[in-house]
Amino acid sequence: MEMSGTTRRELLSMIGKVGGTLAMYQAMTALGHAAQTQFTGPPALSGARSGATVLVLGAGLAGMLAAFELTKAGYKVQVLEYQDRPGGRNYSVRGGDKIVEVGGGTQTVGFTGDNYLNPGPWRIPHHHRTLLHYCKAFGVELEPFIQMNHNALVHRKAAFGGQPQRYKELAVDFKGHVSELLAKSLNAGDLDARVSAEDKGKLLVAMREWGVLDANLDYSSGLKASSQRGYDRAPGGGINGAPTPSKINSLSDVLSSNVWTQMGFYFSYVMQTTMFQPKGGMDMIGKGFFRQVGNMVRLNTQVTRISQNERGVMASWTDTKTGKTGTSEADWMVCTLPATILSQMDMQVSDAKKAAFKALPYSNSLKIGLEMKRRFWEEKDAIYGGHSFTDQAIGLVSYPNYDFFKDRPAVLVGAFASGAGGYQLAGMTPEQRIQTALDQGSVFHPGDYRAEFMSGASVPWSRLPWIMGCCATWNEETRAKHYQDLVSMDGRIVLAGEHASYYGCWMEGALLSSIDAITRLHQRALAA
Amino acid sequence: MSFRGLKSASGVAALFGTAAIVFAAASGNAQDAPGGVSSVDISSEGKEVYEQICQACHLADAKGGGGAGAIIPALAGNAKLGDADFTIGTVVKGRGGMPWFNDLLTPAQIAAVVNYVRTHFNDFPGQVTEAQVAAVVAANGSPAAECATC
Numbered sequence: 001m002e003m004s005g006t007t008r009r010e011l012l013s014m015i016g017k018v019g020g021t022l023a024m025y026q027a028m029t030a031l032g033h034a035a036q037t038q039f040t041g042p043p044a045l046s047g048a049r050s051g052a053t054v055l056v057l058g059a060g061l062a063g064m065l066a067a068f069e070l071t072k073a074g075y076k077v078q079v080l081e082y083q084d085r086p087g088g089r090n091y092s093v094r095g096g097d098k099i100v101e102v103g104g105g106t107q108t109v110g111f112t113g114d115n116y117l118n119p120g121p122w123r124i125p126h127h128h129r130t131l132l133h134y135c136k137a138f139g140v141e142l143e144p145f146i147q148m149n150h151n152a153l154v155h156r157k158a159a160f161g162g163q164p165q166r167y168k169e170l171a172v173d174f175k176g177h178v179s180e181l182l183a184k185s186l187n188a189g190d191l192d193a194r195v196s197a198e199d200k201g202k203l204l205v206a207m208r209e210w211g212v213l214d215a216n217l218d219y220s221s222g223l224k225a226s227s228q229r230g231y232d233r234a235p236g237g238g239i240n241g242a243p244t245p246s247k248i249n250s251l252s253d254v255l256s257s258n259v260w261t262q263m264g265f266y267f268s269y270v271m272q273t274t275m276f277q278p279k280g281g282m283d284m285i286g287k288g289f290f291r292q293v294g295n296m297v298r299l300n301t302q303v304t305r306i307s308q309n310e311r312g313v314m315a316s317w318t319d320t321k322t323g324k325t326g327t328s329e330a331d332w333m334v335c336t337l338p339a340t341i342l343s344q345m346d347m348q349v350s351d352a353k354k355a356a357f358k359a360l361p362y363s364n365s366l367k368i369g370l371e372m373k374r375r376f377w378e379e380k381d382a383i384y385g386g387h388s389f390t391d392q393a394i395g396l397v398s399y400p401n402y403d404f405f406k407d408r409p410a411v412l413v414g415a416f417a418s419g420a421g422g423y424q425l426a427g428m429t430p431e432q433r434i435q436t437a438l439d440q441g442s443v444f445h446p447g448d449y450r451a452e453f454m455s456g457a458s459v460p461w462s463r464l465p466w467i468m469g470c471c472a473t474w475n476e477e478t479r480a481k482h483y484q485d486l487v488s489m490d491g492r493i494v495l496a497g498e499h500a501s502y503y504g505c506w507m508e509g510a511l512l513s514s515i516d517a518i519t520r521l522h523q524r525a526l527a528a
Numbered sequence: 529m530s531f532r533g534l535k536s537a538s539g540v541a542a543l544f545g546t547a548a549i550v551f552a553a554a555s556g557n558a559q560d561a562p563g564g565v566s567s568v569d570i571s572s573e574g575k576e577v578y579e580q581i582c583q584a585c586h587l588a589d590a591k592g593g594g595g596a597g598a599i600i601p602a603l604a605g606n607a608k609l610g611d612a613d614f615t616i617g618t619v620v621k622g623r624g625g626m627p628w629f630n631d632l633l634t635p636a637q638i639a640a641v642v643n644y645v646r647t648h649f650n651d652f653p654g655q656v657t658e659a660q661v662a663a664v665v666a667a668n669g670s671p672a673a674e675c676a677t678c
């Protein structure tokens with residue numbers, strides 16, 4: 001739809017004034033904008049009452065966004081943070097960092113130079129516009145995250161005798177065999193009752209072209225299939241320039257690989273390219289926020305009690321370095337602590353809100369970083385970034401998305417485990433985890449994987465003492481029963497974070513939740 | 529280097545042969561995921577189920593840990609586990625930050641690990657049966673974690 005910018009802006013502004021944000025959002029969607037996200041720009045809050053104060057608990061992204069925007073609106077803000085760093089789950093580990101687990105397991109990360117592991121968030125979808133907005137605003141430089149790599153590998157213990165296969169070979173073969181079956185069914189008239197004659201003709205063309213079928217509608221070994229799945233001898237120059245085609249896999253072998261699960265994964269809304277990562281580590285985002293609000297943040301501060309009355313809020317705390325205790329008071333509170341912590345907190349909120357935190361289990365997840373002396377996956381296998389998938393506990397091996405071709409050590413992700421695999425690895429000692437990751441990852445790069453290994457670090461989210469889990473897990477029943485109770489303003493307290501969103505486990509969810517929370521807090525504060 | 533391997537075993541063995549729990553990493557989970565399908569085997573022995581699953585949080589000695597206000601509960605010497613129904617219900621339905629496990633473990637595995645925890649780390653009499661667990665599972669269903677953004 002063509003409209004001049006001014007006209008569109010005026011129209012949207014008018015709709016916004018009359019119908020509120022929701023109406024404006026719906027109108028923007030109808031006009032072909034904003035379909036990617038519920039983000040309509042940073043909150044334009046202003047005119048806080050003189051001297052009004054807000055206490056923010058937690059200096060993760062939700063808490064720091066609240067501090068930043070509420071300060072702009074005119075509030076005086078203080079932030080209390082348990083850890084000795086800002087960012088929360090926006091986190092990177094580098095050489096010299098300590099990873100301390102519940103139960104006392106401690107690792108000192110041995111990575112060299114600027115190498116890092118992003119244990120939590122590591123990839124940013126192009127439609128997470130809130131996060132991208134603040135990255136740009138705070139000068140956080142982004143680079144591509146190589147999400148899709150056709151030349152990476154797929155391994156399944158029960159397929160191909162346990163030998164990994166190239167993604168492109170399996171995916172092209174899957175597409176080819178399915179196309180052949182559909183094309184032949186169409187030709188045999190099997191689908192005449194369901195497909196019109198005109199569509200049948202188009203669909204036959206589509207299957208032949210998309211499936212790279214031959215003149216007989218067979219998916220067969222030859223240069224045509226090789227033009228997608230690759231060659232035994234690639235095209236070259238001169239007297240031996242002619243390529244040799246590769247041999248396709250049988251339908252039965254391809255089905256045993258489950259490759260459709262990877263193909264489907266790449267179609268997921270949150271997994272589609274383009275994806276980004278911050279240069280130098282995911283925690284550059286937390287550091288970007290901290291540059292704006294650092295002077296309001298008290299680190300190493302464990303909140304022990306949260307109370308409120310008709311005049312204000314109070315948090316009691318202990319300084320984890322000095323043992324000093326104290327209290328912080330304010331008119332209002334934005335609490336971004338995870339539900340695992342809130343459910344054990346002495347906190348003055350309604351029984352319905354307490355029931356909501358207690359109904360929120362947290363997922364498990366574990367990542368392992370392995371530093372290798374050289375980039376053998378690039379040198380030998382022509383794999384530049386992206387993921388090799390396995391059905392073993394480690395889940396995948398993911399290759400670094402920066403510093404390509406460099407002759408210095410690099411860190412790859414040696415496990416991104418969830419579910420049963422995540423529990424198995426988390427239950428091991430840090431040393432056992434690394435050995436297991438080396439054993440399992442060696443399936444992709446036998447020989448080199450152990451020979452080039454320098455050091456490893458593992459981050460088991462279920463054992464991190466400040467959160468004891470990865471992310472809040474909702475289901476249909478808990479959403480219906482508890483979600484509104486969780487997000488509702490309770491006296492002078494409002495909660496924010498990924499757990500208070502429908503975008504669980506994504507930084508975008510934490511930010512959208514925080515924008516919504518502070519917008520309601522501001523409205524309440526002006527009305528009070 | 530060639531990745532073309534031997535002809536695969538028939539999928540029938542994978543479907544019917546073992547106690548492997550096969551679940552799609554992408555299904556039922558709105559969160560970031562490795563992609564693809566995991567086929568990690570979980571034992572049917574109580575001790576091994578404990579080591580492969582439970583000790584990820586409750587630790588190898590079942591003593592839990594953490595500081596004040598952020599505690600992973602001990603299972604060793606835990607009087608609450610004297611109530612077998614409470615113990616089964618916690619594993620099947622979850623509690624607080626602990627997820628439900630009836631989508632990851634079979635009733636037989638849950639019975640085995642409940643018995644292990646109640647006798648090895650505690651000294652409670654009586655064995656729970658697979659049928660007892662299956663009844664609790666049937667009464668509660670298996671909540672599917674939502675998939676709004678996956």
